[in-house]
Amino acid sequence: MSKENAQNPDNQHTPDQTPQLSLNDQMQRRLEERQHLLDAGINPYPCHFDVTSFSLDIIANFREEAKEPVAVAGRIMTIRKMGKASFFHIQDSKGKIQIYLKKDEVGDTAYDTFKLLDIGDIVGVKGYTFKTRTGEISVHAESFELLSKSLRPIPVPKEKEVDGEKVVFDAFSDREQRYRQRYVDLIVNPEVRQTFIKRSAVVSFMRQFFSSQGWLEVETPILQPIYGGAAARPFTTHHNALDMELYLRIANELYLKRLIVGGFDGVFEFAKDFRNEGIDRFHNPEFTQVELYVAYKDYNWMMELVEELFYRTALEVNKSEVTLFLGNEISLKPPFKRLSIIDAIEEYCGKNIRGKSEVELRNVAKDLGLELDPKISSGKIIDEIFGEFVEPKLIQPTFITDYPTEMSPLAKEHRSQPGIVERFELIVGGKEVCNSFSELNDPVVQRERLESQAKLRQRGDEEAMIVDEDFLRALEYGMPPCAGLGIGIDRMVMLITGQDSIRDVIFFPHMKPE
Template sequence: MSNTESSLSEQQEIRLEKLQKLRELGVNPYPFEYDVTHHSADILENEDKFISEDDTEDNSHSVSVAGRVMTQRIMGKASFFTIQDSQGTIQIYIRRDDVGVEEYNKVFKKLVDIGDFVGIKGFVFKTRTGETTIHAEEFHFLGKTVRPLPTPKEVENEEGETVTYDAFSDKELRYRQRYVDLVVNTDVKKVFKQRTQMVQAMRNFMNDRGYMEVETPILQPIYGGAAARPFKTHHNALDMDLYLRIANELYLKRLIVGGFDGVYEFSKDFRNEGLSRFHNPEFTQVELYVAYKDYNWMMDFMEEMIEKVALELHGTTKVTVGENEIDFKRPWPRIPMYEAIEKETGFDLAGKSEDEIREIARELSIHVEDEMGKGKLIDEIFGETVEPKLIQPTFITDYPIEMSPLAKKHRSKGGVVERFEAICNGKEIANAFTELNDPVDQRERFEEQARLRTEGDEEAMTVDEDFLKAIEYGMPPTAGIGIGIDRLAMIMTNSDSIRDVLFFPLMRPEKD
């Protein structure tokens, strides 16, 4: 056992002894409830409402707060400590003569540790140094911690610089123990609050336009709607294999067939792929489908919605991401895919055969596999040469038909479809089509995907006969889009990794 583990074990043993002493004193270390009337931010932001002008230590506005003990300055008959609740931290002043000798001497001074939950009832005043503080008139023990929190310490070195020791900063440990990360690294909460605010702004934007939020199956007998490998499971009662959805597109389009003009879903999707800074096998996206619209309308819709999200989160359309300032102000550039590739590489891929494109990829030193079809080859070239350079939000439009089995053929250009991807900060954040509603054409595209599967492309789509049946009943002209919530949240919160915007990202098993 390492010295760290030995030290931690000793601290746990001490806390367990304190737990027993609390019980011996008749104090329930884990009571059932506590009446909280205010939170730290309520008090600190509205202190004039709580503090009497003529007497700083007497106020008819009593408060009841609760939270974790985060710092302690234990003195003789009176002490200061801080508690952290869901909104922030606030200082508490506690005196033996107010809360009682036993409560103060035996419980507070000897048995309360950093991280313990306590409840305080009292009044608000300002200390001589001007800090808004709660004067405790009642002290209640609410929860004993038996494992100590990491406690960063700031020390001034010989050069007068402030140095932090024992910070809970190891990223892998933070992701594994998010519950600790949220307690000791308070800025982390801000990221997740902004993520929720972002999702709510998008939801409000779509609701205000009359689109209906729906739910579709996560367990699917046939997976589809994207090019990806699925997770597979088995239903015992029906004795059938099922898949976790990789997208909810085909079910939402079934609802357009059924007569809804606009439906959307914030969905958890699952793709059996590797982990990276931009990929988690379980991720969130919102998909929206609107009848009688096309991809041109959807570009207008998306840039208006994301501009509004930036304004709601930051009060400006400009967002700082790493070293870049990204401006979501409309309109965003719109560049056809072949044109974007030619600009960066000098190669015009339009009309080229699969073999010609494979040879161009090799000339560009891009690694390609023999089983890659034309669409995959073009996607690799675009991903290596163009996508990383698109920092400002940009629409890449008019994708090769081989890359887009669910999109409608372009109305005026041969060999491409009416599709766009929104690229920002070097990564795709959205994918959208003028949806294919021709059942004959759709069947041919599915069959081509089936051929690619037989040639080794594990991410090629499968034939979904029920979806084909649905659009054979007739689907109106429709625009559809999927927006990656996790990647958009990374940009909106200036987060470096997708794991920074997921409460509990998937992690490799811990080694002993």
Template sequence: MSTEQKNLQEIIKFRLEKLDKIKAAGFNPYSYNYNKVDHIADIIHKGEKSVGSFVKTAGRMVSFRKMGKASFTHVQDNESKIQVYLKNDLLPENIYDSIVRNLDLGDIIGVSGELFITKTGELSIKADDLTILSKNIRPLPNLKEKDGEAFNAFEDKELRYRHRQLDLIANPEIKSIFKKRAKIISTVRAFLDTNGYIEVETPVLQTVYGGASARPFTTHHNTLDQSFYLRIADELYLKRLIIGGFEKVYELAKNFRNEGMDRNHNPEYTSLEYYQAYSDVFEMMDFTENLFRDTADKTGELKFEYSGHTIDLSKPFKRKSMFDLLEEYCGADVSSMDTDALKKLAKEKSLEIEDDLNYGQVLDKIFGELIEPHLIDPVFVTDYPKAISPLAKEDRNGNLDIVERFELFICKTEFANAFSELNDPLEQRRRLESQAKLRELGDEEAQIVDENFLQAMETGMPPTGGVGIGIDRLVMLLTQQQSIKDVILFPAMRTED
């Protein structure tokens, strides 16, 4: 969209002329500060009881009706909006002619005055003074509305995401999603903090990326003349802290994955990982369940509708083995099948399976296609194949093909992934070396041998339980949003032009 559009240029030109008129009259159209005494929501909240009292507030003009020597405007602040009556006679000398006549939709003003009820019954401020705080020179989207319903609503998703500030002005209810996001994050932090966890920060720029199976972003440091990767996970560094003697650590920060984008994936996303020494995946299951329940409870409701399903986080989360689920939904005992038998099963269920997939990949595929769509109520799925879990400990009961791992599913979506963390340095080395072989065979997402990590583990890592949670998805669930773009203020977009 060109910025050279003549109509837009003309609107801007007229606003610049008004700006000059305000300056010429001796007023600064871009003030340094304003003593905003009252929040509009507080004024509205008091309602008719406040009539006759004097208030002083500020906000953005979102409606403007001029009638010669008097005007009405609605001023919108962080949480609410109120009508302001601007009357020539009631304002100080020169304010009406020099400022009010040069105001536009989108200007930010400060006003003071007495509260009254208009003829049509709306609580309003009868302005006895007005200060212009910021002059708008670029028009806002249409803000016409009646009874809270917008006409010509600003709902083009591309414009809303690219120009989020306009979205927040035109659709102020969107702010509640991001306020809730902030509350979810602070509640999660508080939960971990009160349970003795220490929040840490580990490198975003990594020379060897690891801790997950994904393709990274690559960048370059000039002074070191060396490539760096933006982290795909913070797992390996957090384990080094466990080895160093922190017994409970967590990091709540962004990861970056150079992969597909859709309503569940943004290239940069917020992840939470927490690790507890001397623990295992089963204890972490209890803890994670409590974390989810506590967060939902303190930020909203435990029971809600999402994607057409009723989700109830107050009930105990189910716990099921992947093999039991496969038996339940496929009617086949998969536990004794080898890779070929699994492939045969997949083909019977008319899944497309590439020939070069290994045991774990086939099982994962079958699970994703045939089981995940059934997982509505919260369920911890356990017993994952070792081949797709290179950082998890083998099953303690002697099944060498599976590991101690869970993924938490709610409403068909994965929310958490956890292991009894592998702490045997020799086994860890074998696992990463076998990943390296997969990589040589062309698996771009296979993990890399991180020698520093392996040396750290050789120092001795206590048994540890670790969990990763996709925070954006948690926010989606608890705010009932269907797209990750609606819980990220500035989702990744291709550049225009």
């Protein structure tokens, strides 16, 4: 650690300030202990330790008649220093286990070193398994090694018995603090790890599910000269060498369709996408989604695929098709309810908006008490009505289908209903978790749609799409009938793990500056 960082571990200062000493007493003491170790010729940060066993495995496989040799490593979470023998618990990636340390066995030097250790330090222990008089499976240390000296004390919760019940004090429970310091959250609230282990399992299963169908996992550009594939505002950056403006992608749709044009029957991509929008329980400006495109299929086929995918993912990860989400018990067992967006508004609002003009739609919104931006068009008005009065009421999985054309410029015209496109969104727990089209593959109609979007931009709609000439050129070479799908991984993980905020399923969510 440099001299500067030793004085200020966070290394935080404003441009007009020199880092100042700002350590509390505990941190000062730990720095002094670190120096004592160095003075004694002990490296507080060695290079490696050969781990052979993990806490929960030791406990699960314990045999009282056998002293199994083990080498474990982890962070000290409790410590009881006594005269010639001490106990401490370490926490590894799987759980906790108690260590028994005896001065006569590890030697004076090692035991004196142990006295300089604190809760939060990471150690490696070699020894054998045994059970204490109180029945706790433990490791009898024959040697130990300091692997990392912790300079900042961790906020360890304390338990006390009050009126016969255990009460936890000083828990690291403030949500904003947990999100900002996820590394501490994972240390002191190990149950949080399970959410992210399940997140990994969700992505792993979905990847396997798609690959088993013979579809190809691909990668497409994150930096794009023209952003498209969704209605959203982008983040903008600049490429110095080419002296050109570029955008972080808001979706990967248009590039994946180019690959269908190129001859692949099915492609998918797990992608980081970026939308310059607000932050709330369901939105993070940087998010993960998977997009899938399959040639010769339509949105009806895709609905059945989504039902199977969500059902099988829940069974794989939770061992049950039922999940508790936002206080509701939700079943992901097919079939899911299907309802057109027009019928849904009529069912939940008592308003028939089929075929109504923009003026008439504004009057409907006004009757419902909804204030609208005067710049938005008919499609956005319908979207606002649905989002405000219908979507929150759709708790069990529901496919909302058949959107007005203006709302979906990349979707194919409905085969039997003029002015409608073949699109669905899956709503669960009152929130959209995926979006799908029968993809528009007529280049002439697609150009007309994108040019109409350009006119909406001129009216002030910053989320309207841009005319992408290269994408249109690709369509002009011919794209087969195709079904496309986008699933928000963060929201799907919220659903599967029962979390009520997107920040609980993203390791490092975006936050306002401290």
